[in-house]
Amino acid sequence: MISLFMTFSDPAGERRVRPDALDAAAVLVGAVPQMTEGLLFTPLDQSVDHPYKADGFGPAFALQLRFPDLLACEAALDRGGALASLATGGGLSSFTGLDVTHQVMLTRAFPVDVAEHPAGTTTPCSYLVHYPGPAEDMNAWNLHYLEHHPSIMRTFPNVRQIEIYTRIDWIDRLPSQRVEYMQRNKLVFDSPQALAHALGSDVIQRMRADFVKFPPFAGGNKHFPMLTRVVVSRP
Known part of the structure; x- marks a missing residue:
């Protein structure tokens, strides 16, 4: 599966x-034609306690659109489409003047123990992470990360989804800025409080222990807790 990420930031x-x-x-x-699911991300009203609060509140808005394949995604990235309009504000003052970036990536989904949110869940929270890169050896980086980190992530209490996104080549005519981060991650929880509880558990120590074993890379990483709204494709 292919994911398009668009990020709208206020400097x-x-x-x-x-x-x-x-x-x-x-x-x-x-x-958006052929989109199978859209996820809209907005900052929390109040930051929760997590190990990377110094990274800030994150973008003013971000989205992830899922497509069944690359050609379907690229077809949505033409200059006359809805995404091109949204990239320039879509006629909405909330979006006008924001710095907009986009990237198309391969979606790698990993198992969790229980994927369903409990009945009554109203504020699912995604933990969005990105590594701008580069790594000295991308194959070594991907091998280590994909073979070690997701199994640790799975042990977070009540994690509902684990996805890791890796780079691909794509074409588009969007007016926003292309970025080529070497990797993105997403962990999904039932609420901001559930995210804070998970990141306060001893699992984070195992994550950090693996982090120091990563193959050499530059650019650091960023972590943003974001409220998540699901949009289904309209026929």
Whole structure:
């Protein structure tokens, strides 16, 4: 499966997307041809306790769109489509003037013990991580990370989804800026509080112990807890 990521950032870190603009973005995303699922990410109203709070609140808005294959994704990235409109603000003041980047990546899903959210879940929370890179040896990096880190992630209490995204080549005509981060990750929990509980567990020590074994890489990493809204494709 292929994922498109778009990130909308305010250099001053002050902008927030209004609820009506989020609703309008959901309508635009739901109409993207051949998209199977859209995920809309917004910052938490109040930061939760997690080991990387120094990374800040994250972007004002981000999205992940899933496509069945690369050609379907590339077809949605033309200059006349809904995503091109959204990249320039989509006529919505909440998005106008933000710095927008995009990247297409391969989705690698890993098993969790229980994937379903409990009944009544209203504020699922995604922990978005990215590694800008580069690594000295991308094959060595991917081999180590994919063979070791997901099995540790699975032991976080009540983690509902584990996905790791790796680089591919793609074509597009979007007006936003292309980025080529070497990797992205996403962990999904039932709520910001569930995320904070998981990241406060002793599993984080095992994550850090593996981190020091990573093959050499530059660029560090960033971690952002984000509220998550699911948009299904409209026929």
